Amino acid sequence: MGEEFSLEHRFQAYIDAENKIEPKDWMPENYRKTIVRQMSQHAHSEVVGMLPEANWITRAPSLRSKLILLAKVQDEGGHGLYLYSAAETLGVSREQMIDDLLQGKAKYSSIFNYPTLNWADMGAIGWLVDGAAIANQVMLCRTSYGPYARAMVRICKEESFHQRQGYEIMMHMAAGTPEQKAMAQDALNRWWWPALMMFGPADAASPNTAQSMAWKIKRKTNDELRQEFVDKTVPQATFIGLTVPDSHLKWNEVTGHYDFGPIDWEEFTQVVKGNGPCNKERLAARNKAHQEGQWVRDAATAFAKKQQARAAAPVSATNPSAA
Numbered sequence: 001m002g003e004e005f006s007l008e009h010r011f012q013a014y015i016d017a018e019n020k021i022e023p024k025d026w027m028p029e030n031y032r033k034t035i036v037r038q039m040s041q042h043a044h045s046e047v048v049g050m051l052p053e054a055n056w057i058t059r060a061p062s063l064r065s066k067l068i069l070l071a072k073v074q075d076e077g078g079h080g081l082y083l084y085s086a087a088e089t090l091g092v093s094r095e096q097m098i099d100d101l102l103q104g105k106a107k108y109s110s111i112f113n114y115p116t117l118n119w120a121d122m123g124a125i126g127w128l129v130d131g132a133a134i135a136n137q138v139m140l141c142r143t144s145y146g147p148y149a150r151a152m153v154r155i156c157k158e159e160s161f162h163q164r165q166g167y168e169i170m171m172h173m174a175a176g177t178p179e180q181k182a183m184a185q186d187a188l189n190r191w192w193w194p195a196l197m198m199f200g201p202a203d204a205a206s207p208n209t210a211q212s213m214a215w216k217i218k219r220k221t222n223d224e225l226r227q228e229f230v231d232k233t234v235p236q237a238t239f240i241g242l243t244v245p246d247s248h249l250k251w252n253e254v255t256g257h258y259d260f261g262p263i264d265w266e267e268f269t270q271v272v273k274g275n276g277p278c279n280k281e282r283l284a285a286r287n288k289a290h291q292e293g294q295w296v297r298d299a300a301t302a303f304a305k306k307q308q309a310r311a312a313a314p315v316s317a318t319n320p321s322a323a
């Protein structure tokens with residue numbers, strides 16, 4: 001007990017001195033659990049997050065936009081891979097994490113349970129969803145767990161490109177025909193509030209924020225990041241002639257921030273509980289993809305076994321390639 005106490009003190013002092021925790025370092029069990037929880041949820045979000053946009057790859061309006069969207073969706077899959085790998089450094093297996101997702105036991109971001117109804121939604125996702133993701137993830141480049149922080153550096157570079165491609169779509173549509181502008185406005189109306197919910201519950205209602213801030217897993221709170229996102233995004237909407245769907249939105253000279261209206265936390269709770277518009281569809285799509293990919297996993301495992309057997313076989317004059 002006494003030893004654990006002093007280890008915890010030394011651990012905290014090590015973090016306070018801005019050192020990174022590495023996989024083989026001693027860490028409190030709850031630190032390990034929190035990092036695994038957050039990284040696996042994050043990885044699942046990236047992978048489930050491929051679905052709403054993948055829905056539009058075959059219907060992209062030009063070859064250029066198709067290429068860009070295809071690259072973006074592939075990037076999200078790659079982010080999932082880095083994050084699953086980073087989580088595996090803490091002793092949890094990728095199979096277990098994916099199994100939890102497929103069985104509906106694991107969380108992933110609420111935002112990916114909303115439908116993509118038309119091409120303007122590709123703009124709104126890139127601009128708002130990737131924009132919110134960047135706001136959250138730039139701080140994660142400085143998170144205290146080394147493998148997570150390092151994975152985030154590359155992820156953030158790619159998310160910046162995603163945000164720009166989404167804003168470009170919105171910019172073109174907002175400057176297009178009245179029908180195109182109306183589509184862009186409608187997409188903003190539908191994605192704005194769910195994007196604000198991505199940052200998680202208000203600080204006062206967030207069970208994990210205080211400890212995660214103390215351990216420097218999170219470097220900013222949910223409300224701080226949400227405010228940063230609003231302050232950055234409102235002028236972007238104004239610049240392209242769109243209106244943020246919030247009648248309470250107002251610049252506050254005193255605080256130097258935008259005041260914004262109340263978030264519908266009941267909607268957030270329902271979506272996180274599995275009752276959002278697309279939760280069932282998303283899990284069904286992931287399960288189907290997993291089953292259809294079984295032959296790839298079988299082939300890769302068989303190949304790896306064959307390679308191992310070859311490496312273990314004694315070298316002989318008749319079989320020199322076994323070396």
Ligand code: FAQ
Pocket residue numbers: 037038041042043045046049050076107108109110111125129130133136197198199200201205206207208209212218222272
């Ligand atoms: N949806 O006490 P807190 C992306 C849960 S990636 C669902 O505040 P915490 C890229 C939370 O897990 C987007 N659940 O928790 C992309 C906790 O439940 P638990 C994902 C949510 O962990 C773009 C409970 O509520 N990004 O978009 C949500 O300190 C386009 C209490 O919450 C990340 O995952 C939510 N929105 O803070 C991909 C970033 N919010 O586990 C494709 C890493 C909260 O106790 C296309 N994660 N919950 O049962 C984080 O920074 C944190 O985990 C927060 C939540 C900020 C999400």
